Amino acid sequence: MKQFLLKRMISSVITLLVFTSMLFFLANVMIPGDITNNFMPGLGAQRAVLQEHYGLNQPLWAQYLTFMQAFITGNLGTSGFGQPISEIMGQLLPWTLLIFVFAVGIAFVMGHWLGRVTGWTKRPVLKHVVRFTAVTAHSTFPPFLTFFLAFAVSNLLGPMRWGASMRIEGATNFLVSFGRNSITSPRGQIGTLWMMIGTFILMAAMVIVMQRIVERLFRRRIPGILQIVVFVVANVWVWNLFSRRAMALDLLALLSLPLIAVTILAFGEIALVVDAAMDGAAGEQFIQTARAKGLSERAVRDRHAARVALLPALSKFVTSLPFVLTGLVIVEFSFTVPVGYAASLRFPGLSTMLFNALTARDYSLVIGGLLVIGMISIGARIVIDLLHVYLDPRVIYDEEALVQL
Amino acid sequence: MRRRSFFWVSLGRFAKNKLALLGVGMVIAFALAGAAHPILMNTVWDRATYHPSFGHDDIETEFVIVENITDPATEIDLMTARLNNPFYQIGDIHTAVTFPPPFTKEHILGVDNLGRDVLSMVLAATKPSFIVGLSAGISTALVGLIFSTIAATFRRWTDTILSNVSDALLVLPAPLLMVILGAGPFKAQLGPVVFGLIYGVGMGAGAAAVVMRSQALSVLTKPFIDAATVAGAAKYQIIKNHLLPHLVPIAALYLLLGVSGAIVADGFVSFLGFSDTRLNWGTIIFFALALPPANRAGIPWEALVAAAGAITLFSAAFYMIGLGVRDVAKPHDNRG
Numbered sequence: 038m039k040q041f042l043l044k045r046m047i048s049s050v051i052t053l054l055v056f057t058s059m060l061f062f063l064a065n066v067m068i069p070g071d072i073t074n075n076f077m078p079g080l081g082a083q084r085a086v087l088q089e090h091y092g093l094n095q096p097l098w099a100q101y102l103t104f105m106q107a108f109i110t111g112n113l114g115t116s117g118f119g120q121p122i123s124e125i126m127g128q129l130l131p132w133t134l135l136i137f138v139f140a141v142g143i144a145f146v147m148g149h150w151l152g153r154v155t156g157w158t159k160r161p162v163l164k165h166v167v168r169f170t171a172v173t174a175h176s177t178f179p180p181f182l183t184f185f186l187a188f189a190v191s192n193l194l195g196p197m198r199w200g201a202s203m204r205i206e207g208a209t210n211f212l213v214s215f216g217r218n219s220i221t222s223p224r225g226q227i228g229t230l231w232m233m234i235g236t237f238i239l240m241a242a243m244v245i246v247m248q249r250i251v252e253r254l255f256r257r258r259i260p261g262i263l264q265i266v267v268f269v270v271a272n273v274w275v276w277n278l279f280s281r282r283a284m285a286l287d288l289l290a291l292l293s294l295p296l297i298a299v300t301i302l303a304f305g306e307i308a309l310v311v312d313a314a315m316d317g318a319a320g321e322q323f324i325q326t327a328r329a330k331g332l333s334e335r336a337v338r339d340r341h342a343a344r345v346a347l348l349p350a351l352s353k354f355v356t357s358l359p360f361v362l363t364g365l366v367i368v369e370f371s372f373t374v375p376v377g378y379a380a381s382l383r384f385p386g387l388s389t390m391l392f393n394a395l396t397a398r399d400y401s402l403v404i405g406g407l408l409v410i411g412m413i414s415i416g417a418r419i420v421i422d423l424l425h426v427y428l429d430p431r432v433i434y435d436e437e438a439l440v441q442l
Numbered sequence: 443m444r445r446r447s448f449f450w451v452s453l454g455r456f457a458k459n460k461l462a463l464l465g466v467g468m469v470i471a472f473a474l475a476g477a478a479h480p481i482l483m484n485t486v487w488d489r490a491t492y493h494p495s496f497g498h499d500d501i502e503t504e505f506v507i508v509e510n511i512t513d514p515a516t517e518i519d520l521m522t523a524r525l526n527n528p529f530y531q532i533g534d535i536h537t538a539v540t541f542p543p544p545f546t547k548e549h550i551l552g553v554d555n556l557g558r559d560v561l562s563m564v565l566a567a568t569k570p571s572f573i574v575g576l577s578a579g580i581s582t583a584l585v586g587l588i589f590s591t592i593a594a595t596f597r598r599w600t601d602t603i604l605s606n607v608s609d610a611l612l613v614l615p616a617p618l619l620m621v622i623l624g625a626g627p628f629k630a631q632l633g634p635v636v637f638g639l640i641y642g643v644g645m646g647a648g649a650a651a652v653v654m655r656s657q658a659l660s661v662l663t664k665p666f667i668d669a670a671t672v673a674g675a676a677k678y679q680i681i682k683n684h685l686l687p688h689l690v691p692i693a694a695l696y697l698l699l700g701v702s703g704a705i706v707a708d709g710f711v712s713f714l715g716f717s718d719t720r721l722n723w724g725t726i727i728f729f730a731l732a733l734p735p736a737n738r739a740g741i742p743w744e745a746l747v748a749a750a751g752a753i754t755l756f757s758a759a760f761y762m763i764g765l766g767v768r769d770v771a772k773p774h775d776n777r778g
Contacts, residue, residue, distance in 0.1 A: 048606075048609070051606055052606060052609040052610050052613065055606050055607060055609070055610040056610040056613050056614065059607075059610055059611070059614065060614070063619075063622070064622075161460075165460060165461060168461050168765075169461060169464075169758075169762075172461070172758045172761050172762055172765070173754055173755075173758050175758075175761065176702055176706060176753075176754050176757035176758045176761055177750075177754050178706060178709055178710075178713075178723075178724075178727070178750045178753040178754055179706075179710065180709075180710065180713045180724075180727060180731075180750075181727060181746060181749075181750035181753075184731065184746070188741070309765065313765075313768070313769075355652075356612065356649045356652060356653060359612055359613055359614075359615045359649075360615050360617070360649075360703075362615070363615045363617045363618045366618060367617070367621075367710055371713075392625070395622065395625040396625060403622070407614065407618075407622075410613075410618075411613040411614065414612075414613045415613060
């Protein structure tokens with residue numbers, strides 16, 4: 038186990054380095070020009086001075102070496118407008134990470150449940166309807182989805198409730214004209230976000246552990262609804278404990294739309310994978326054994342078949358999580374596109390910054406943003422691999438099983 | 443009884459998946475729709491009205507100027523009317539240019555904010571979508587095959603380099619890559635074919651190669667490979683006769699997933715207005731949302747829903763075929 042973890046860590050670091058180099062060359066070779074292109078053309082002498090100031094007049098390999106040297110020492114540099122990139126990322130990362138963690142968590146629970154039900158049912162109509170819905174949700178066009186959600190919320194729920202504005206800590210250039218009625222003070226938002234991410238993960242782990250204990254001791258499962266209720270209550274209780282409940286709920290209301298959109302985009306694929314795996318498990322001999330023991334159909338489904346279906350879903354996650362993350366970036370940005378009909382919603386996530394930096398050719402900022410997105414993706418992969426090893430220790434010796442069709 | 447060949451067994455397994463058959467039907471429908479557009483343009487539709495880029499249609503509606511509106515379709519209030527002509531009085535007739543309503547014989551899906559026929563635009567955008575999708579899908583499959591075969595056959599440092607590149611590309615998914623490229627100055631060169639090719643290389647060397655490499659490695663540890671080696675088969679024979687037949691179904695799966703993803707990515711890049719000179723479904727949505735609605739109350743739902751629906755269904759169709767192919771490609775006992 039220790040060896041496996043070490044190996045994964047080393048390979049992740051190498052992946053990160055390769056990824057960073059790739060980003061550098063992508064930004065510099067595929068998209069020519071630099072930040073001085075923004076300024077008035079014809080400023081020959083001043084432009085040269087600026088380029089020298091930023092070190093842009095050096096050959097590409099020298100820039101690359103400087104960049105990598107700074108990266109390895111943990112210094113991401115400053116953006117073209119003087120702010121340190123690590124500071125900008127520190128302000129924006131929790132927003133994106135929160136949506137990512139919450140949406141993936143909800144989507145996994147939803148998708149796993151749907152897949153379990155459709156994979157097991159004998160009714161073909163239900164099966165096909167759910168599968169079709171899952172495929173369609175997976176390939177929904179994100180900008181239309183976001184527009185539709187924003188339109189529905191601003192028109193159906195009424196501007197009174199949703200039109201209040203919320204100020205965002207630290208980032209003065211982001212104006213969020215969306216949120217609950219109460220205007221929260223921006224102080225302590227970043228901390229609250231980190232707290233919410235932490236409690237979400239911890240409470241999910243707690244519910245799983247609790248379920249295992251109950252299963253060991255009393256030989257029965259906690260119903261799914263009760264698990265969800267316990268999870269939600271525990272989260273709110275902890276927020277209350279830190280006396281951050283009001284702010285946390287406001288933030289959740291603020292982020293509800295991107296959360297819903299990303300969940301819709303993400304759950305379909307999980308449902309399909311679990312569904313296929315359940316189909317495969319249905320013919321196995323251990324299912325017949327379980328039935329012969331006289332277990333109820335539900336117990337056979339949830340305790341025997343669904344366990345087997347969890348592994349392929351996890352190994353599929355390795356390749357599909359980066360795409361979920363891309364969907365998140367697209368969704369977050371689609372909300373910020375001013376559309377004239379619905380109020381333009383601006384979320385203080387990474388992607389807004391990313392696209393602004395792209396149009397401003399602020400490459401150090403673009404690379405920084407993509408790097409953070411890449412780090413989330415790599416981190417998620419390590420977590421999935423560890424989970425996989427925990428559930429199925431054989432994969433330590435057969436690493437090819439970590440990635441599957 | 444004669445054993446059925448591998449092809450027929452696979453086809454039977456594919457046809458068992460009803461959703462995959464539905465996908466095939468939808469793709470055929472899209473192909474027919476794309477083929478129908480030039481025919482319709484040359485026979486029924488006249489260019490001035492129905493051309494997907496330059497066509498225009500409007501109707502002149504007469505509004506009676508009243509104080510309090512009871513029927514918005516035929517009446518207009520004085521304040522609004524006086525924005526056009528300050529000398530209007532109550533009871534005058536104001537003639538305004540409005541767009542024809544949807545669900546009529548002339549414009550089945552209505553017109554967009556510029557007065558262009560939505561049905562004509564959606565049909566005309568089908569062909570470029572096929573080009574983007576197929577070039578993306580084919581290059582995904584080919585690049586994935588080449589990457590995984592080389593990595594699995596030569597192992598050692600070749601494998602190390604290639605799999606690290608794949609892992610890094612997995613972290614930068616192809617749709618994101620396309621958006622970054624689309625924002626750059628090369629966006630004019632990002633025609634359908636080039637867009638598809640770059641997307642395919644990104645996806646093929648990334649996600650497809652990661653999965654196919656792990657499959658190739660597990661195939662190469664099977665006893666029949668050892669048997670072939672002992673029997674004196676050369677490396678290329680092993681690849682040709684034993685490895686590729688196992689990888690081709692997975693490549694076919696990634697071909698379809700590549701098409702499905704490329705369409706959404708293409709739509710998104712167009713939606714951002716990065717490639718607004720091209721006609722495709724994303725551009726329709728971009729224009730429907732970005733241009734101010736002239737003489738039109740409300741949102742151009744016709745254009746929005748038609749274009750977004752086309753993207754979703756097109757992408758979903760290929761994904762559903764992919765599900766059928768996955769049933770074939772998954773490891774299984776070959777008793778058919």
